[in-house]
Amino acid sequence: MIYTVAKTMNLEIKDLTLRLHLKKPAGGYINVVDSIDLNVKGGEIAAVVGESGSGKSLLGLSILRLNPPGVSEIVSGSVKIKCLGEKDELDIIKLYPKDLPSVRGRLISMVFQDPNTSLNPVIKIGEQITEAIFAHEKRDKSEAKEIAISYLNRMNVDGRARFNSYPHELSGGMRQRVMIAMAMVLNPCFLIADEPTTALDVTTSLQVLNLIEKIRFESGLGVIFVTHDLSIAKNISDKVYVFYAGQVMECGKTEEVIDNPLHPYTVSLIKSIPSLSKDYMPGQKLFAIPGYLARDDFTPGKCRFYSRCFKKDKDCLQSIPLNDITRERSLRCIKV
Numbered sequence: 275m276i277y278t279v280a281k282t283m284n285l286e287i288k289d290l291t292l293r294l295h296l297k298k299p300a301g302g303y304i305n306v307v308d309s310i311d312l313n314v315k316g317g318e319i320a321a322v323v324g325e326s327g328s329g330k331s332l333l334g335l336s337i338l339r340l341n342p343p344g345v346s347e348i349v350s351g352s353v354k355i356k357c358l359g360e361k362d363e364l365d366i367i368k369l370y371p372k373d374l375p376s377v378r379g380r381l382i383s384m385v386f387q388d389p390n391t392s393l394n395p396v397i398k399i400g401e402q403i404t405e406a407i408f409a410h411e412k413r414d415k416s417e418a419k420e421i422a423i424s425y426l427n428r429m430n431v432d433g434r435a436r437f438n439s440y441p442h443e444l445s446g447g448m449r450q451r452v453m454i455a456m457a458m459v460l461n462p463c464f465l466i467a468d469e470p471t472t473a474l475d476v477t478t479s480l481q482v483l484n485l486i487e488k489i490r491f492e493s494g495l496g497v498i499f500v501t502h503d504l505s506i507a508k509n510i511s512d513k514v515y516v517f518y519a520g521q522v523m524e525c526g527k528t529e530e531v532i533d534n535p536l537h538p539y540t541v542s543l544i545k546s547i548p549s550l551s552k553d554y555m556p557g558q559k560l561f562a563i564p565g566y567l568a569r570d571d572f573t574p575g576k577c578r579f580y581s582r583c584f585k586k587d588k589d590c591l592q593s594i595p596l597n598d599i600t601r602e603r604s605l606r607c608i609k610v
């Protein structure tokens with residue numbers, strides 16, 4: 275029931291562009307997040323996949339306007355959010371800075387990629403979670419403590435035993451789960467989870483993924499799940515956005531994109547993962563995409579995947595638009 279009602283909640287990103295100013299001697303700028311359109315409804319999980327340095331974290335940070343100050347600026351776009359119980363839709367990009375804290379955590383929350391830099395090392399974890407509660411809600415101390423403990427328990431961390439622990443007294447997996455508890459404690463409608471399982475062993479990683487799944491079914495949470503791992507995206511997401519050098523190369527329903535990839539980057543990415551590739555035979559040498567993602571790939575005037583693409587020709591030396599090929603599938607390639 276919650277799941278059905280939650281579908282009226284919506285996070286709609288349109289034309290979001292984040293400009294990164296480059297240090298001298300190179301100087302100049304690149305659009306490290308370029309004209310991103312992304313939509314996620316309550317109860318839905320949208321995966322953002324792509325290799326290291328493609329701008330996934332900066333996309334997540336831009337949605338909350340937490341992009342690094344001084345070196346980066348949002349130059350276009352909207353991030354419209356509609357939650358249950360909220361009268362109006364809000365555009366986060368248009369909000370006054372003084373209004374941002376009331377949105378962050380309460381309507382949309384983020385699990386940051388690195389829990390070691392996101393948790394304050396000198397404050398006990400229980401206190402860090404209750405601080406998040408006090409920032410948004412009027413609660414007395416013991417009430418906030420019980421809420422914090424119950425959220426830690428939900429994340430399979432023994433809340434009562436660990437409430438007074440400092441972050442360094444926990445394992446990496448526990449810290450990651452504390453971060454998720456902190457992100458969930460205000461019961462937001464949307465969550466941005468940035469590589470929440472990268473640092474974890476397989477078992478703990480599965481626990482965290484199961485938890486996110488459980489919460490989305492129980493409370494209708496909409497999730498943007500950032501990962502470089504397409505196998506995880508396949509298991510957890512309803513739709514997938516394949517990201518390369520700051521742009522969406524291909525997006526659509528997860529099954530369709532993974533079972534029938536169209537963009538040369540998605541094709542190559544899947545070919546390099548034996549468990550997903552249909553072409554892979556046991557004992558065969560693993561395929562790796564040639565070259566690497568370079569700063570130059572972000573410059574306009576050519577397809578951003580040009581330098582590494584097996585299908586390229588001179589026609590690709592122009593900016594390539596993202597075209598809708600069906601109602602639910604889009605593709606940025608002129609050769610498919």
Ligand SMILES: Nc1ncnc2c1ncn2[C@@H]1O[C@H](COP(=O)(O)OP(=O)(O)OP(=O)(O)O)[C@@H](O)[C@H]1O
Binds near residue numbers: 325502
């Ligand atoms: N604070 C910053 N100052 C300058 N450049 C930055 C900053 N943060 C990120 N970048 C650059 O922006 C690009 C995208 O970074 P981002 O962290 O978003 O990548 P990512 O896709 O999340 O990678 P990963 O999978 O390794 O986490 C990279 O080239 C990175 O060096």
Ligand code: SF4
Binds near residue numbers: 537577584606609
């Ligand atoms: S537009 Fe050209 S370079 Fe880009 S992905 Fe398609 S074939 Fe490759």
Ligand SMILES: [Mg+2]
Binds near residue numbers: 332387
């Ligand atoms: Mg990242």
